[in-house]
Amino acid sequence: MRLGFYLSGSHPIERVLPLIARAARRQDQRMLVVADDDALLARIDRTLWEMFPEDFLAHGRAGQPHEERQPILLSADCRAANGAELLALADGRWREEAEGFARVLVFFDDVGKAEARRIWRQFDGREDVEREFFELTDGKWLKRA
Template identity: 70%
Template sequence: MERVGFYLTGAQPVERVLPLIARAAKKQDQRMLVVAGDEDLLGRLDKALWEQCPEDFLAHGRADAPHAERQPVLLSQECSAANGAALVALADGRWRDEAEQFARALLFFDESGRDSARTVWRRFDERTEVTREFYELDAGKWVKRA
């Protein structure tokens, strides 16, 4: 892994803010894996990716559906990218060791997940080959704080 990003969603639910990152990944022709252990959260993310910005179509699909390998954005309960993604977004705030197999990992969390995100941050203290970045949502845009 080269980079790990920490994304504090603040008062916004992750399904409102993760599509911003998915759009940016699409513009850079990057494939993305979105991971959440909760099926309900995956459903909300699926709906948000279709509906949030209809003018900016975000093609995506589920890992358990046909043609998962073709999807530019793949939603899954597992941290395994059938679509060959180099970018993984951990949408439920839970770090997974498998995320280190990707070039870049994004950990989304709200205020209740701040302490566990700090623990993950410290996990990379001695890893000079990994760049850590911390982003916070400010007026609807991600702002880099560290």
């Protein structure tokens, strides 16, 4: 599993996650975006429509019609009805089901640093997990580790 940590700093997650979603779509990857907070999912939903008008970031909500056809699926559960192998944990909270994905992205802001460190350490010594750390700088994700 490839495990990426994405520090948004002072930027709200709903404003930075679409950068990754757009890159995933350009690579023809399906993505599952998970958060327990329905308000956060609603903000991500809105931002995916509005942030890049030139790029159509088609997406939908789990439990709605045609969820299996959505390139980007927003959900409260780690169940990829759309067949995604790319999982974005928008709320920065680890779920054991995430280990079933080829690539997992953990998004967190300055407030979530301690939890991100705990998740990072959880995978110490795991040779089957490749960890990466990215930080948003000047509107771009820069790899730091």
